[in-house]
Amino acid sequence: MNEKELLAKITEKFPAVIESKPAAGALPAFNLTLDVPAASIADVCAWLKTGGLKFDYLAALSGVDLKDKLQVVYHLYSLEMKHKLILKADLDRLAPELPSVNSVWQAANWHERETYDMFGIKFNGHPYLERILTAEGFEGYPLLKDFIAKPDQYD
Amino acid sequence: MTEQIKNTGFEEMTLNMGPQHPSTHGVLHLLLKMDGEVITEARPDIGYLHRGMEKLAEKRTWGANIALSDRWDYIASMSNNFAAVLGPEKLMNITVPKRAEYIRVIMAELNRIASHLIFFGTYGIDIGAFTPFFYAFREREMILDLYESVCGARLTYNYFRIGGVSADLPADFVPGVKSFIDYFRPKLKEYDTLLSTNPIFMDRTVGVGNISKEEAIDWALSGPNIRASGVNFDIRKDDAYSVYNEFDFNIPTGKNGDCFDRYMVRMNEMKESARIIEQAIEKLEPGDIIAKVAKVVRPPAGEIYTHVEAPKGELGVYCISDGSTLPYRYKVRGPSFVNLAILQKMLKGLKIADVVAVLGSIDIVLGEVDR
Amino acid sequence: MIYASQSLGDLWAWALNQFAVFCGWLGIPEVIRYTVEKGAYAVGLLVFISLTALVLIYMERKVSAHMQLRYGPMWTGGWHGWSQTIADMIKLLLKEDVIPDKADRWVHRIAPIVIFVPSLVGFLVIPFDKYLIGADLNVGILIIFGFSSIAVLSIFMGGWASNNKYTLLGGLRSAAQMISYELPLVLSVLGVVMTVGSLKMSDIVMAQKDVWFLFTPNFLGFIIYIIAGTAEVNRTPFDIPEAESELVSGYNTEYSGLKYGFFMLSEFTNTFIISAIAATFFMGGWNGPSWLPGIVSFLAKTYLIVFLLMWFRWTFPRFRVDRLMDFGWKFLLPLSFFNILMIAVWILVTK
Numbered sequence: 001m002n003e004k005e006l007l008a009k010i011t012e013k014f015p016a017v018i019e020s021k022p023a024a025g026a027l028p029a030f031n032l033t034l035d036v037p038a039a040s041i042a043d044v045c046a047w048l049k050t051g052g053l054k055f056d057y058l059a060a061l062s063g064v065d066l067k068d069k070l071q072v073v074y075h076l077y078s079l080e081m082k083h084k085l086i087l088k089a090d091l092d093r094l095a096p097e098l099p100s101v102n103s104v105w106q107a108a109n110w111h112e113r114e115t116y117d118m119f120g121i122k123f124n125g126h127p128y129l130e131r132i133l134t135a136e137g138f139e140g141y142p143l144l145k146d147f148i149a150k151p152d153q154y155d
Numbered sequence: 156m157t158e159q160i161k162n163t164g165f166e167e168m169t170l171n172m173g174p175q176h177p178s179t180h181g182v183l184h185l186l187l188k189m190d191g192e193v194i195t196e197a198r199p200d201i202g203y204l205h206r207g208m209e210k211l212a213e214k215r216t217w218g219a220n221i222a223l224s225d226r227w228d229y230i231a232s233m234s235n236n237f238a239a240v241l242g243p244e245k246l247m248n249i250t251v252p253k254r255a256e257y258i259r260v261i262m263a264e265l266n267r268i269a270s271h272l273i274f275f276g277t278y279g280i281d282i283g284a285f286t287p288f289f290y291a292f293r294e295r296e297m298i299l300d301l302y303e304s305v306c307g308a309r310l311t312y313n314y315f316r317i318g319g320v321s322a323d324l325p326a327d328f329v330p331g332v333k334s335f336i337d338y339f340r341p342k343l344k345e346y347d348t349l350l351s352t353n354p355i356f357m358d359r360t361v362g363v364g365n366i367s368k369e370e371a372i373d374w375a376l377s378g379p380n381i382r383a384s385g386v387n388f389d390i391r392k393d394d395a396y397s398v399y400n401e402f403d404f405n406i407p408t409g410k411n412g413d414c415f416d417r418y419m420v421r422m423n424e425m426k427e428s429a430r431i432i433e434q435a436i437e438k439l440e441p442g443d444i445i446a447k448v449a450k451v452v453r454p455p456a457g458e459i460y461t462h463v464e465a466p467k468g469e470l471g472v473y474c475i476s477d478g479s480t481l482p483y484r485y486k487v488r489g490p491s492f493v494n495l496a497i498l499q500k501m502l503k504g505l506k507i508a509d510v511v512a513v514l515g516s517i518d519i520v521l522g523e524v525d526r
Numbered sequence: 527m528i529y530a531s532q533s534l535g536d537l538w539a540w541a542l543n544q545f546a547v548f549c550g551w552l553g554i555p556e557v558i559r560y561t562v563e564k565g566a567y568a569v570g571l572l573v574f575i576s577l578t579a580l581v582l583i584y585m586e587r588k589v590s591a592h593m594q595l596r597y598g599p600m601w602t603g604g605w606h607g608w609s610q611t612i613a614d615m616i617k618l619l620l621k622e623d624v625i626p627d628k629a630d631r632w633v634h635r636i637a638p639i640v641i642f643v644p645s646l647v648g649f650l651v652i653p654f655d656k657y658l659i660g661a662d663l664n665v666g667i668l669i670i671f672g673f674s675s676i677a678v679l680s681i682f683m684g685g686w687a688s689n690n691k692y693t694l695l696g697g698l699r700s701a702a703q704m705i706s707y708e709l710p711l712v713l714s715v716l717g718v719v720m721t722v723g724s725l726k727m728s729d730i731v732m733a734q735k736d737v738w739f740l741f742t743p744n745f746l747g748f749i750i751y752i753i754a755g756t757a758e759v760n761r762t763p764f765d766i767p768e769a770e771s772e773l774v775s776g777y778n779t780e781y782s783g784l785k786y787g788f789f790m791l792s793e794f795t796n797t798f799i800i801s802a803i804a805a806t807f808f809m810g811g812w813n814g815p816s817w818l819p820g821i822v823s824f825l826a827k828t829y830l831i832v833f834l835l836m837w838f839r840w841t842f843p844r845f846r847v848d849r850l851m852d853f854g855w856k857f858l859l860p861l862s863f864f865n866i867l868m869i870a871v872w873i874l875v876t877k
Contacts, residue, residue, distance in 0.1 A: 022457065023456065025455075025456055025478070026455070026456035026457045026458075027246065027455050027456065027457030028457075029457075029458070030245070030459050030460075031460075056372050056373075057372055057375055057388075058375050059375065059460070059462070059469065059471060059488065060460065060471050060473060060486065060488040062473050062484070062486040062488075064475060064484050064486075065484075073473065075460050075471070075473070075488075079372060079386060079388055082393060086460070105373060105374075105375060106370075106373045106374045106375075106496075106497075106500075107373065107374050107375030107493060107496065109496055110492065110493070110495075110496040111493075114492075118209070131202075132201060132202060133201065133202040133205040133525060133526075134202060134205060135202065135205075142207060142210050143209060143210055147210075149210075168691060170691050170692075176774060177774060178772070192695065192847060192848075279843065282843040282844060283762060283763065283765070283842070283843040283844025284762075284841070284842060284843040284844075285590075285594070285840060286593055286594050286840050286841060288594075289594040289595050289596065290595070293595055349841075350843070353842065353843060355763050355842055355843045355844070355845060356843045358845070358846070358849055359843060359844075359845075359846055359849075506846065506847065506848065507695065507772055507773075508766070508772050508844075508846045508847055509846070510772070511772050
């Protein structure tokens with residue numbers, strides 16, 4: 001199934017999902033990339049997994065700080081049909097939250113915790129959304145571009 | 156707690172396994188709730204080795220990030236180098252010289268053998284047999300000597316460059332690799348007699364820590380862990396990068412997804428890696444080892460997710476470039492991090508002796524889990 | 527009278543004889559004579575035990591090293607690091623004696639002493655040579671097994687008193703393990719006892735003057751004994767009470783200095799006792815070629831078994847605790863019953 005058919009199938013089911021356009025002067029995307037409204041990301045993902053397209057493998061889930069907004073990027077892969085898909089969900093920088101996809105792929109569990117830890121993005125419906133990598137009592141979200149690293153006691 | 160004892164007559168014990176413990180492979184902290192020796196709840200607590208690699212990467216040039224990548228999975232640094240160079244190369248559309256590609260493959264596969272040897276040795280210790288460790292390190296030492304002759308380092312190689320590799324092979328490298336392969340093949344049989352066919356070892360590993368096919372996919376396991384569950388997923392075949400499509404090799408898979416299958420998949424993978432190295436050496440021809448690339452690269456704005464089949468599994472790098480010398484975002488998808496997540500589910504109902512068997516069979520490196 | 531003595535045992539017997547003559551001449555009471563005799567033997571035994579422990583620890587290091595492509599200690603003392611264990615003992619003596627904050631202090635202190643008692647008592651009834659035996663009791667072997675049960679108590683004391691979850695688990699495991707492996711251990715020896723018809727150690731040795739029990743149907747008993755004996759002294763593949771990769775160091779995690787030294791010492795002396803009993807019961811004890819002093823022949827056999835145990839340790843992985851129980855109760859115990867039955871039939875047929 002090539003990318004056009006894939007895009008057609010997905011947009012037929014979810015009209016709100018559109019192909020994302022690279023920023024001005026940037027390279028075109030290497031794989032099919034879709035913009036998904038943040039609120040419907042869990043529904044879209046659930047359908048992608050069970051609805052015939054069989055995106056059963058969540059390769060990576062990353063947060064991105066684009067300065068004016070935050071973004072969560074899902075790299076999906078289908079082990080059976082061997083096609084790839086990238087989903088992007090834009091979030092408000094001040095109150096970033098979106099539904100968790102932990103119920104779709106268990107693999108999202110730690111990915112989402114990490115993204116929460118690094119960007120402060122809240123994943124609603126996550127069973128145990130706690131900081132995972134940073135130390136206990138750590139303040140701030142280190143991967144945000146405006147994060148100022150304070151010297152710690154060892155510096 | 157006293158209430159619980161009054162009501163049921165039993166007390167649940169909370170055991171902190173790690174971060175200082177002989178067999179948590181570094182500084183993993185497992186919070187175990189136990190009923191006697193049986194685990195009722197397990198929660199891995201990670202982050203003791205968190206160095207903020209992704210933040211550091213945003214402050215380093217694309218080239219300098221290769222040196223940083225050595226520190227992710229520090230026992231398979233060549234594979235990390237591989238993952239670190241693929242992204243910028245694809246963004247800049249660089250064609251890597253053929254000789255460099257073959258050298259990269261030889262290095263990555265040697266590294267796979269070295270990493271699996273460490274797994275073999277430490278897994279023996281986890282199960283209680285100390286001797287295999289030394290046998291594994293005897294062979295690993297030879298690989299490290301080969302590496303040292305090429306790039307001067309034995310652990311953090313920093314050998315790959317954007318567009319090629321940093322130095323050509325010394326004259327005695329190819330004969331050295333050949334003699335190593337000839338030496339190594341019979342040793343694999345020795346390992347089988349030493350550990351693989353030992354009844355006690357089988358008793359400890361067969362049927363322990365089963366991961367079904369569906370679970371393995373659901374938790375996005377990768378590498379030997381998902382292949383042991385019967386899923387034939389190997390990035391070298393499925394999404395061939397570099398020159399892997401030119402080689403003839405098999406993907407060993409397991410059936411039951413238990414500890415023994417994960418162990419055997421790795422042992423068989425070493426054989427296949429030896430085959431790949433032999434083929435790559437045959438194809439090695441004189442030529443350039445690095446494409447004409449500026450010292451400090453400025454990839455055009457854009458983004459890409461590249462992944463390689465590291466010894467532990469799918470090592471992915473999601474890089475976003477804004478056209479400057481520094482990456483805008485540099486996300487590392489460490490296979491150990493993803494593979495470790497399933498532990499909290501697997502450990503339920505197992506005994507404390509199985510914890511080390513299961514944890515060892517997943518084969519994690521904390522440097523990559525915490526990054 | 528002095529006769530050409532080849533053996534330490536003969537020498538000892540001669541010395542006792544001379545001493546008795548001497549006492550009779552001076553008119554020293556029997557009680558004092560007896561006390562001095564046994565006291566001298568006990569002192570000799572203590573020296574022997576300490577030396578044995580040193581040798582065994584050194585041996586374990588060398589054996590393990592050469593199995594693992596290493597050399598082991600090479601420098602301390604000059605020749606092949608012969609004094610490494612002595613240096614280690616001095617280090618252990620000088621180390622701080624740590625008692626955990628919330629430990630049960632007295633139990634914690636007593637446990638290492640308790641574990642050493644059975645190791646000492648065991649040596650009393652082992653026949654090193656023809657006359658070289660502390661007390662040739664008519665219940666000889668029972669004494670050893672009876673006292674070795676105390677070791678469980680000590681390990682459990684140590685595990686409990688340290689107030690640490692790992693030591694507690696180690697203590698519990700060892701209690702379960704040592705009690706369940708004591709049965710096959712005793713039952714495997716029963717075959718020999720039935721054949722000889724006596725529990726007395728010297729009788730058992732004398733009965734093997736012509737052929738070792740190892741080469742009779744008691745061979746099965748020997749196998750069971752070695753397996754159960756390995757479990758009894760907590761060595762790999764049955765080292766689950768210590769289980770380094772699981773329980774850090776098991777029951778002795780919280781011990782340091784001299785107290786830890788006692789635990790370690792007792793492990794090695796117990797290994798020696800188990801091997802010595804194997805040599806006595808199945809390999810003819812001090813019987814051997816006439817040109818070889820009895821004690822040399824005995825020690826050679828004992829160290830052969832010790833080497834076997836070390837070989838096990840550095841080759842095999844560790845059992846899991848529940849499989850260990852299965853193996854003990856469901857396989858080894860029925861097998862030892864079968865062994866007894868077989869020996870009984872054999873005795874019926876041959877006599």
